[in-house]
Amino acid sequence: MPADDEHLRALFLRLPAEAMLGRESAAQRLGFGVLRAHAIHVVVPPGVARPRIPGIVVHHEVLPIVEPVLVGGIPCVPAARCAVDLARTVRRLDALPVLDAVLRAGMCDIDDLLAEVVRHQGLRGVRQARELVPLADGRAECRQESQLRLVLIDGKLPPPEPQVWVADRYGVRLYRIDLGYRERRIGVEYDGGTHLDRDRLRHDRERSNWLAANGWIMRHFTDRDLYRRPGYIVDTMRAVLRP
Structure with a gap:
Protein backbone atom coordinates (compact mmCIF):
# COMPACT_ATOMS: atom_id res chain seq x y z
CA MET A 1 0.00 0.00 0.00
CA PRO A 2 1.43 3.38 -0.94
CA ALA A 3 2.25 5.76 1.90
CA ASP A 4 2.81 9.50 1.80
CA ASP A 5 5.91 11.20 3.16
CA GLU A 6 4.27 12.26 6.40
CA HIS A 7 3.08 8.73 7.12
CA LEU A 8 6.52 7.29 6.38
CA ARG A 9 8.35 9.83 8.53
CA ALA A 10 6.03 9.06 11.43
CA LEU A 11 6.59 5.35 10.86
CA PHE A 12 10.38 5.65 10.88
CA LEU A 13 10.26 7.37 14.24
CA ARG A 14 8.94 4.05 15.59
CA LEU A 15 11.44 1.84 13.76
CA PRO A 16 15.02 0.94 14.69
CA ALA A 17 17.62 3.45 13.52
CA GLU A 18 19.04 0.91 11.04
CA ALA A 19 15.68 0.30 9.31
CA MET A 20 15.08 1.24 5.68
CA LEU A 21 12.40 0.68 3.07
CA GLY A 22 12.86 -2.51 1.07
CA ARG A 23 11.26 -4.81 -1.50
CA GLU A 24 8.12 -3.45 -3.24
CA SER A 25 8.00 -0.33 -1.04
CA ALA A 26 11.56 0.72 -1.88
CA ALA A 27 10.96 0.00 -5.57
CA GLN A 28 7.96 2.35 -5.56
CA ARG A 29 9.92 5.02 -3.73
CA LEU A 30 12.87 4.71 -6.13
CA GLY A 31 10.73 4.99 -9.25
CA PHE A 32 10.46 1.42 -10.54
CA GLY A 33 7.45 0.14 -8.63
CA VAL A 34 5.78 -2.14 -11.15
CA LEU A 35 4.51 -4.51 -8.44
CA ARG A 36 1.72 -3.57 -6.08
CA ALA A 37 2.70 -3.42 -2.42
CA HIS A 38 -0.07 -4.60 -0.09
CA ALA A 39 1.94 -3.54 2.96
CA ILE A 40 4.93 -1.34 3.75
CA HIS A 41 8.09 -3.42 3.49
CA VAL A 42 11.01 -2.58 5.77
CA VAL A 43 14.38 -4.28 6.19
CA VAL A 44 16.56 -4.37 9.31
CA PRO A 45 19.99 -5.94 9.91
CA PRO A 46 20.22 -9.39 11.49
CA GLY A 47 20.15 -9.27 15.25
CA VAL A 48 17.85 -6.26 15.33
CA ALA A 49 14.45 -7.15 16.76
CA ARG A 50 11.57 -7.03 14.29
CA PRO A 51 9.07 -4.41 15.43
CA ARG A 52 5.43 -5.48 15.34
CA ILE A 53 3.44 -2.70 13.67
CA PRO A 54 0.17 -3.35 11.80
CA GLY A 55 0.54 -3.01 8.04
CA ILE A 56 4.33 -3.32 8.20
CA VAL A 57 6.28 -6.34 6.93
CA VAL A 58 9.80 -6.46 8.38
CA HIS A 59 12.56 -8.49 6.70
CA HIS A 60 15.96 -9.30 8.16
CA GLU A 61 18.56 -8.18 5.60
CA VAL A 62 21.22 -10.90 5.49
CA LEU A 63 23.71 -8.93 3.39
CA PRO A 64 25.12 -5.68 4.81
CA ILE A 65 24.11 -2.38 3.21
CA VAL A 66 26.86 0.19 3.50
CA GLU A 67 24.76 3.23 2.73
CA PRO A 68 21.00 3.56 2.12
CA VAL A 69 19.55 5.84 -0.54
CA LEU A 70 17.61 8.78 0.89
CA VAL A 71 14.46 9.74 -1.00
CA GLY A 72 12.64 12.64 0.60
CA GLY A 73 14.48 11.88 3.81
CA ILE A 74 13.33 8.25 3.87
CA PRO A 75 16.15 5.66 3.81
CA CYS A 76 15.75 3.03 1.09
CA VAL A 77 17.63 -0.08 0.07
CA PRO A 78 19.80 0.83 -2.98
CA ALA A 79 18.13 0.17 -6.33
CA ALA A 80 20.25 -2.77 -7.54
CA ARG A 81 19.93 -4.52 -4.17
CA CYS A 82 16.17 -3.92 -4.10
CA ALA A 83 15.70 -5.20 -7.67
CA VAL A 84 17.68 -8.39 -7.05
CA ASP A 85 15.93 -8.97 -3.71
CA LEU A 86 12.63 -8.88 -5.58
CA ALA A 87 13.91 -10.87 -8.56
CA ARG A 88 14.82 -13.78 -6.29
CA THR A 89 11.71 -13.70 -4.07
CA VAL A 90 8.69 -12.91 -6.29
CA ARG A 91 7.28 -15.30 -8.88
CA ARG A 92 9.26 -15.57 -12.11
CA LEU A 93 6.61 -13.82 -14.22
CA ASP A 94 6.87 -10.74 -11.98
CA ALA A 95 10.64 -10.79 -11.57
CA LEU A 96 11.64 -9.76 -15.11
CA PRO A 97 9.33 -6.70 -15.07
CA VAL A 98 11.14 -5.48 -11.93
CA LEU A 99 14.56 -5.86 -13.57
CA ASP A 100 13.38 -4.15 -16.76
CA ALA A 101 11.84 -1.32 -14.75
CA VAL A 102 14.93 -0.54 -12.67
CA LEU A 103 16.95 -0.21 -15.88
CA ARG A 104 14.26 1.91 -17.51
CA ALA A 105 14.23 4.22 -14.48
CA GLY A 106 17.99 4.67 -14.80
CA MET A 107 18.54 3.73 -11.15
CA CYS A 108 21.30 1.26 -12.04
CA ASP A 109 22.77 -0.53 -15.05
CA ILE A 110 23.09 -4.16 -16.04
CA ASP A 111 26.60 -4.42 -14.55
CA ASP A 112 25.23 -3.28 -11.18
CA LEU A 113 22.60 -6.02 -11.32
CA LEU A 114 25.12 -8.69 -12.31
CA ALA A 115 27.41 -7.68 -9.45
CA GLU A 116 24.50 -7.72 -7.02
CA VAL A 117 23.53 -11.24 -8.06
CA VAL A 118 27.05 -12.40 -7.23
CA ARG A 119 26.69 -10.90 -3.75
CA HIS A 120 23.46 -12.87 -3.28
CA GLN A 121 25.13 -16.19 -4.05
CA GLY A 122 23.70 -18.91 -1.84
CA LEU A 123 20.56 -17.02 -0.86
CA ARG A 124 17.06 -18.31 -1.54
CA GLY A 125 15.92 -17.74 -5.12
CA VAL A 126 19.23 -16.44 -6.42
CA ARG A 127 19.18 -18.95 -9.28
CA GLN A 128 16.04 -17.30 -10.67
CA ALA A 129 17.62 -13.85 -10.39
CA ARG A 130 20.83 -15.10 -12.03
CA GLU A 131 18.84 -16.46 -14.99
CA LEU A 132 16.75 -13.32 -15.46
CA VAL A 133 19.24 -10.49 -15.00
CA PRO A 134 20.93 -11.11 -18.40
CA LEU A 135 17.47 -10.88 -20.03
CA ALA A 136 16.65 -7.50 -18.47
CA ASP A 137 16.03 -4.68 -20.95
CA GLY A 138 15.26 -1.10 -20.03
CA ARG A 139 13.37 -0.49 -23.27
CA ALA A 140 10.35 -2.44 -22.00
CA GLU A 141 7.60 0.03 -21.13
CA CYS A 142 5.15 -1.90 -18.97
Missing part, protein backbone atom coordinates in the same frame (compact mmCIF):
# COMPACT_ATOMS: atom_id res chain seq x y z
CA ARG A 143 4.88 -4.96 -16.76
CA GLN A 144 2.74 -6.95 -19.21
CA GLU A 145 5.14 -6.30 -22.06
CA SER A 146 8.00 -7.70 -19.97
CA GLN A 147 5.87 -10.69 -19.00
CA LEU A 148 4.90 -11.37 -22.60
CA ARG A 149 8.57 -11.30 -23.59
CA LEU A 150 9.39 -13.79 -20.84
CA VAL A 151 6.61 -16.14 -21.95
CA LEU A 152 8.17 -16.22 -25.43
CA ILE A 153 11.68 -16.76 -24.09
CA ASP A 154 10.56 -19.50 -21.69
CA GLY A 155 8.76 -21.08 -24.64
CA LYS A 156 12.18 -21.53 -26.30
CA LEU A 157 11.47 -18.92 -28.96
CA PRO A 158 14.00 -16.28 -30.04
CA PRO A 159 13.99 -13.28 -27.68
CA PRO A 160 11.98 -10.45 -29.26
CA GLU A 161 13.25 -6.88 -29.28
CA PRO A 162 11.27 -4.45 -27.10
CA GLN A 163 9.81 -1.25 -28.53
CA VAL A 164 10.62 -1.67 -32.22
CA TRP A 165 10.25 1.48 -34.29
CA VAL A 166 8.94 1.04 -37.84
CA ALA A 167 9.82 3.69 -40.39
CA ASP A 168 8.39 4.57 -43.80
CA ARG A 169 10.41 4.40 -47.00
CA TYR A 170 11.90 7.81 -46.24
CA GLY A 171 13.22 6.68 -42.89
CA VAL A 172 10.63 8.59 -40.88
CA ARG A 173 9.58 6.70 -37.75
CA LEU A 174 5.84 6.12 -37.83
CA TYR A 175 4.84 3.38 -35.43
CA ARG A 176 6.28 1.54 -32.47
CA ILE A 177 5.63 -2.12 -31.75
CA ASP A 178 5.69 -3.60 -28.22
CA LEU A 179 7.87 -6.55 -29.25
CA GLY A 180 9.27 -7.42 -32.62
CA TYR A 181 11.50 -9.53 -34.80
CA ARG A 182 12.74 -6.75 -37.03
CA GLU A 183 14.42 -8.81 -39.75
CA ARG A 184 11.36 -11.04 -40.13
CA ARG A 185 8.90 -8.13 -39.92
CA ILE A 186 6.96 -9.93 -37.20
CA GLY A 187 5.43 -7.95 -34.35
CA VAL A 188 3.85 -8.89 -31.02
CA GLU A 189 1.46 -6.59 -29.14
CA TYR A 190 -0.14 -6.66 -25.71
CA ASP A 191 -3.66 -5.22 -25.87
CA GLY A 192 -4.62 -3.81 -22.50
CA GLY A 193 -7.62 -1.81 -21.35
CA THR A 194 -6.50 1.39 -23.09
CA HIS A 195 -7.11 -0.24 -26.45
CA LEU A 196 -10.87 -0.08 -25.76
CA ASP A 197 -10.87 3.70 -26.05
CA ARG A 198 -12.56 4.83 -29.29
CA ASP A 199 -9.77 7.16 -30.41
CA ARG A 200 -7.17 4.54 -29.57
CA LEU A 201 -9.15 1.95 -31.53
CA ARG A 202 -9.17 4.18 -34.60
CA HIS A 203 -5.43 4.73 -34.31
CA ASP A 204 -4.81 1.00 -33.85
CA ARG A 205 -6.85 0.12 -36.94
CA GLU A 206 -4.95 2.66 -39.06
CA ARG A 207 -1.67 1.40 -37.67
CA SER A 208 -2.56 -2.27 -38.25
CA ASN A 209 -3.58 -1.60 -41.85
CA TRP A 210 -0.35 0.29 -42.56
CA LEU A 211 1.83 -2.41 -41.00
CA ALA A 212 0.03 -5.17 -42.94
CA ALA A 213 0.38 -3.21 -46.18
CA ASN A 214 4.10 -2.87 -45.55
CA GLY A 215 4.80 -6.53 -44.96
CA TRP A 216 4.49 -6.82 -41.17
CA ILE A 217 2.82 -9.85 -39.61
CA MET A 218 1.23 -8.84 -36.29
CA ARG A 219 -0.08 -10.97 -33.46
CA HIS A 220 -2.05 -9.47 -30.56
CA PHE A 221 -2.54 -10.95 -27.10
CA THR A 222 -4.62 -9.98 -24.07
CA ASP A 223 -4.49 -10.46 -20.31
CA ARG A 224 -6.48 -13.70 -20.71
CA ASP A 225 -3.77 -15.09 -22.97
CA LEU A 226 -0.93 -13.88 -20.78
CA TYR A 227 -2.23 -15.12 -17.43
CA ARG A 228 -4.49 -18.06 -18.34
CA ARG A 229 -3.11 -19.62 -21.50
CA PRO A 230 0.55 -18.74 -22.11
CA GLY A 231 0.89 -21.94 -24.12
CA TYR A 232 -1.45 -20.44 -26.72
CA ILE A 233 0.91 -17.46 -27.06
CA VAL A 234 3.90 -19.73 -27.57
CA ASP A 235 2.12 -21.98 -30.09
CA THR A 236 0.82 -18.98 -32.04
CA MET A 237 4.22 -17.33 -32.27
CA ARG A 238 6.03 -20.58 -33.03
CA ALA A 239 3.75 -21.03 -36.06
CA VAL A 240 4.44 -17.49 -37.24
CA LEU A 241 8.19 -17.75 -36.73
CA ARG A 242 8.48 -21.11 -38.45
CA PRO A 243 10.69 -20.68 -41.56
Whole structure:
Protein backbone atom coordinates (compact mmCIF):
# COMPACT_ATOMS: atom_id res chain seq x y z
CA MET A 1 0.00 0.00 0.00
CA PRO A 2 1.43 3.38 -0.94
CA ALA A 3 2.25 5.76 1.90
CA ASP A 4 2.81 9.50 1.80
CA ASP A 5 5.91 11.20 3.16
CA GLU A 6 4.27 12.26 6.40
CA HIS A 7 3.08 8.73 7.12
CA LEU A 8 6.52 7.29 6.38
CA ARG A 9 8.35 9.83 8.53
CA ALA A 10 6.03 9.06 11.43
CA LEU A 11 6.59 5.35 10.86
CA PHE A 12 10.38 5.65 10.88
CA LEU A 13 10.26 7.37 14.24
CA ARG A 14 8.94 4.05 15.59
CA LEU A 15 11.44 1.84 13.76
CA PRO A 16 15.02 0.94 14.69
CA ALA A 17 17.62 3.45 13.52
CA GLU A 18 19.04 0.91 11.04
CA ALA A 19 15.68 0.30 9.31
CA MET A 20 15.08 1.24 5.68
CA LEU A 21 12.40 0.68 3.07
CA GLY A 22 12.86 -2.51 1.07
CA ARG A 23 11.26 -4.81 -1.50
CA GLU A 24 8.12 -3.45 -3.24
CA SER A 25 8.00 -0.33 -1.04
CA ALA A 26 11.56 0.72 -1.88
CA ALA A 27 10.96 0.00 -5.57
CA GLN A 28 7.96 2.35 -5.56
CA ARG A 29 9.92 5.02 -3.73
CA LEU A 30 12.87 4.71 -6.13
CA GLY A 31 10.73 4.99 -9.25
CA PHE A 32 10.46 1.42 -10.54
CA GLY A 33 7.45 0.14 -8.63
CA VAL A 34 5.78 -2.14 -11.15
CA LEU A 35 4.51 -4.51 -8.44
CA ARG A 36 1.72 -3.57 -6.08
CA ALA A 37 2.70 -3.42 -2.42
CA HIS A 38 -0.07 -4.60 -0.09
CA ALA A 39 1.94 -3.54 2.96
CA ILE A 40 4.93 -1.34 3.75
CA HIS A 41 8.09 -3.42 3.49
CA VAL A 42 11.01 -2.58 5.77
CA VAL A 43 14.38 -4.28 6.19
CA VAL A 44 16.56 -4.37 9.31
CA PRO A 45 19.99 -5.94 9.91
CA PRO A 46 20.22 -9.39 11.49
CA GLY A 47 20.15 -9.27 15.25
CA VAL A 48 17.85 -6.26 15.33
CA ALA A 49 14.45 -7.15 16.76
CA ARG A 50 11.57 -7.03 14.29
CA PRO A 51 9.07 -4.41 15.43
CA ARG A 52 5.43 -5.48 15.34
CA ILE A 53 3.44 -2.70 13.67
CA PRO A 54 0.17 -3.35 11.80
CA GLY A 55 0.54 -3.01 8.04
CA ILE A 56 4.33 -3.32 8.20
CA VAL A 57 6.28 -6.34 6.93
CA VAL A 58 9.80 -6.46 8.38
CA HIS A 59 12.56 -8.49 6.70
CA HIS A 60 15.96 -9.30 8.16
CA GLU A 61 18.56 -8.18 5.60
CA VAL A 62 21.22 -10.90 5.49
CA LEU A 63 23.71 -8.93 3.39
CA PRO A 64 25.12 -5.68 4.81
CA ILE A 65 24.11 -2.38 3.21
CA VAL A 66 26.86 0.19 3.50
CA GLU A 67 24.76 3.23 2.73
CA PRO A 68 21.00 3.56 2.12
CA VAL A 69 19.55 5.84 -0.54
CA LEU A 70 17.61 8.78 0.89
CA VAL A 71 14.46 9.74 -1.00
CA GLY A 72 12.64 12.64 0.60
CA GLY A 73 14.48 11.88 3.81
CA ILE A 74 13.33 8.25 3.87
CA PRO A 75 16.15 5.66 3.81
CA CYS A 76 15.75 3.03 1.09
CA VAL A 77 17.63 -0.08 0.07
CA PRO A 78 19.80 0.83 -2.98
CA ALA A 79 18.13 0.17 -6.33
CA ALA A 80 20.25 -2.77 -7.54
CA ARG A 81 19.93 -4.52 -4.17
CA CYS A 82 16.17 -3.92 -4.10
CA ALA A 83 15.70 -5.20 -7.67
CA VAL A 84 17.68 -8.39 -7.05
CA ASP A 85 15.93 -8.97 -3.71
CA LEU A 86 12.63 -8.88 -5.58
CA ALA A 87 13.91 -10.87 -8.56
CA ARG A 88 14.82 -13.78 -6.29
CA THR A 89 11.71 -13.70 -4.07
CA VAL A 90 8.69 -12.91 -6.29
CA ARG A 91 7.28 -15.30 -8.88
CA ARG A 92 9.26 -15.57 -12.11
CA LEU A 93 6.61 -13.82 -14.22
CA ASP A 94 6.87 -10.74 -11.98
CA ALA A 95 10.64 -10.79 -11.57
CA LEU A 96 11.64 -9.76 -15.11
CA PRO A 97 9.33 -6.70 -15.07
CA VAL A 98 11.14 -5.48 -11.93
CA LEU A 99 14.56 -5.86 -13.57
CA ASP A 100 13.38 -4.15 -16.76
CA ALA A 101 11.84 -1.32 -14.75
CA VAL A 102 14.93 -0.54 -12.67
CA LEU A 103 16.95 -0.21 -15.88
CA ARG A 104 14.26 1.91 -17.51
CA ALA A 105 14.23 4.22 -14.48
CA GLY A 106 17.99 4.67 -14.80
CA MET A 107 18.54 3.73 -11.15
CA CYS A 108 21.30 1.26 -12.04
CA ASP A 109 22.77 -0.53 -15.05
CA ILE A 110 23.09 -4.16 -16.04
CA ASP A 111 26.60 -4.42 -14.55
CA ASP A 112 25.23 -3.28 -11.18
CA LEU A 113 22.60 -6.02 -11.32
CA LEU A 114 25.12 -8.69 -12.31
CA ALA A 115 27.41 -7.68 -9.45
CA GLU A 116 24.50 -7.72 -7.02
CA VAL A 117 23.53 -11.24 -8.06
CA VAL A 118 27.05 -12.40 -7.23
CA ARG A 119 26.69 -10.90 -3.75
CA HIS A 120 23.46 -12.87 -3.28
CA GLN A 121 25.13 -16.19 -4.05
CA GLY A 122 23.70 -18.91 -1.84
CA LEU A 123 20.56 -17.02 -0.86
CA ARG A 124 17.06 -18.31 -1.54
CA GLY A 125 15.92 -17.74 -5.12
CA VAL A 126 19.23 -16.44 -6.42
CA ARG A 127 19.18 -18.95 -9.28
CA GLN A 128 16.04 -17.30 -10.67
CA ALA A 129 17.62 -13.85 -10.39
CA ARG A 130 20.83 -15.10 -12.03
CA GLU A 131 18.84 -16.46 -14.99
CA LEU A 132 16.75 -13.32 -15.46
CA VAL A 133 19.24 -10.49 -15.00
CA PRO A 134 20.93 -11.11 -18.40
CA LEU A 135 17.47 -10.88 -20.03
CA ALA A 136 16.65 -7.50 -18.47
CA ASP A 137 16.03 -4.68 -20.95
CA GLY A 138 15.26 -1.10 -20.03
CA ARG A 139 13.37 -0.49 -23.27
CA ALA A 140 10.35 -2.44 -22.00
CA GLU A 141 7.60 0.03 -21.13
CA CYS A 142 5.15 -1.90 -18.97
CA ARG A 143 4.88 -4.96 -16.76
CA GLN A 144 2.74 -6.95 -19.21
CA GLU A 145 5.14 -6.30 -22.06
CA SER A 146 8.00 -7.70 -19.97
CA GLN A 147 5.87 -10.69 -19.00
CA LEU A 148 4.90 -11.37 -22.60
CA ARG A 149 8.57 -11.30 -23.59
CA LEU A 150 9.39 -13.79 -20.84
CA VAL A 151 6.61 -16.14 -21.95
CA LEU A 152 8.17 -16.22 -25.43
CA ILE A 153 11.68 -16.76 -24.09
CA ASP A 154 10.56 -19.50 -21.69
CA GLY A 155 8.76 -21.08 -24.64
CA LYS A 156 12.18 -21.53 -26.30
CA LEU A 157 11.47 -18.92 -28.96
CA PRO A 158 14.00 -16.28 -30.04
CA PRO A 159 13.99 -13.28 -27.68
CA PRO A 160 11.98 -10.45 -29.26
CA GLU A 161 13.25 -6.88 -29.28
CA PRO A 162 11.27 -4.45 -27.10
CA GLN A 163 9.81 -1.25 -28.53
CA VAL A 164 10.62 -1.67 -32.22
CA TRP A 165 10.25 1.48 -34.29
CA VAL A 166 8.94 1.04 -37.84
CA ALA A 167 9.82 3.69 -40.39
CA ASP A 168 8.39 4.57 -43.80
CA ARG A 169 10.41 4.40 -47.00
CA TYR A 170 11.90 7.81 -46.24
CA GLY A 171 13.22 6.68 -42.89
CA VAL A 172 10.63 8.59 -40.88
CA ARG A 173 9.58 6.70 -37.75
CA LEU A 174 5.84 6.12 -37.83
CA TYR A 175 4.84 3.38 -35.43
CA ARG A 176 6.28 1.54 -32.47
CA ILE A 177 5.63 -2.12 -31.75
CA ASP A 178 5.69 -3.60 -28.22
CA LEU A 179 7.87 -6.55 -29.25
CA GLY A 180 9.27 -7.42 -32.62
CA TYR A 181 11.50 -9.53 -34.80
CA ARG A 182 12.74 -6.75 -37.03
CA GLU A 183 14.42 -8.81 -39.75
CA ARG A 184 11.36 -11.04 -40.13
CA ARG A 185 8.90 -8.13 -39.92
CA ILE A 186 6.96 -9.93 -37.20
CA GLY A 187 5.43 -7.95 -34.35
CA VAL A 188 3.85 -8.89 -31.02
CA GLU A 189 1.46 -6.59 -29.14
CA TYR A 190 -0.14 -6.66 -25.71
CA ASP A 191 -3.66 -5.22 -25.87
CA GLY A 192 -4.62 -3.81 -22.50
CA GLY A 193 -7.62 -1.81 -21.35
CA THR A 194 -6.50 1.39 -23.09
CA HIS A 195 -7.11 -0.24 -26.45
CA LEU A 196 -10.87 -0.08 -25.76
CA ASP A 197 -10.87 3.70 -26.05
CA ARG A 198 -12.56 4.83 -29.29
CA ASP A 199 -9.77 7.16 -30.41
CA ARG A 200 -7.17 4.54 -29.57
CA LEU A 201 -9.15 1.95 -31.53
CA ARG A 202 -9.17 4.18 -34.60
CA HIS A 203 -5.43 4.73 -34.31
CA ASP A 204 -4.81 1.00 -33.85
CA ARG A 205 -6.85 0.12 -36.94
CA GLU A 206 -4.95 2.66 -39.06
CA ARG A 207 -1.67 1.40 -37.67
CA SER A 208 -2.56 -2.27 -38.25
CA ASN A 209 -3.58 -1.60 -41.85
CA TRP A 210 -0.35 0.29 -42.56
CA LEU A 211 1.83 -2.41 -41.00
CA ALA A 212 0.03 -5.17 -42.94
CA ALA A 213 0.38 -3.21 -46.18
CA ASN A 214 4.10 -2.87 -45.55
CA GLY A 215 4.80 -6.53 -44.96
CA TRP A 216 4.49 -6.82 -41.17
CA ILE A 217 2.82 -9.85 -39.61
CA MET A 218 1.23 -8.84 -36.29
CA ARG A 219 -0.08 -10.97 -33.46
CA HIS A 220 -2.05 -9.47 -30.56
CA PHE A 221 -2.54 -10.95 -27.10
CA THR A 222 -4.62 -9.98 -24.07
CA ASP A 223 -4.49 -10.46 -20.31
CA ARG A 224 -6.48 -13.70 -20.71
CA ASP A 225 -3.77 -15.09 -22.97
CA LEU A 226 -0.93 -13.88 -20.78
CA TYR A 227 -2.23 -15.12 -17.43
CA ARG A 228 -4.49 -18.06 -18.34
CA ARG A 229 -3.11 -19.62 -21.50
CA PRO A 230 0.55 -18.74 -22.11
CA GLY A 231 0.89 -21.94 -24.12
CA TYR A 232 -1.45 -20.44 -26.72
CA ILE A 233 0.91 -17.46 -27.06
CA VAL A 234 3.90 -19.73 -27.57
CA ASP A 235 2.12 -21.98 -30.09
CA THR A 236 0.82 -18.98 -32.04
CA MET A 237 4.22 -17.33 -32.27
CA ARG A 238 6.03 -20.58 -33.03
CA ALA A 239 3.75 -21.03 -36.06
CA VAL A 240 4.44 -17.49 -37.24
CA LEU A 241 8.19 -17.75 -36.73
CA ARG A 242 8.48 -21.11 -38.45
CA PRO A 243 10.69 -20.68 -41.56
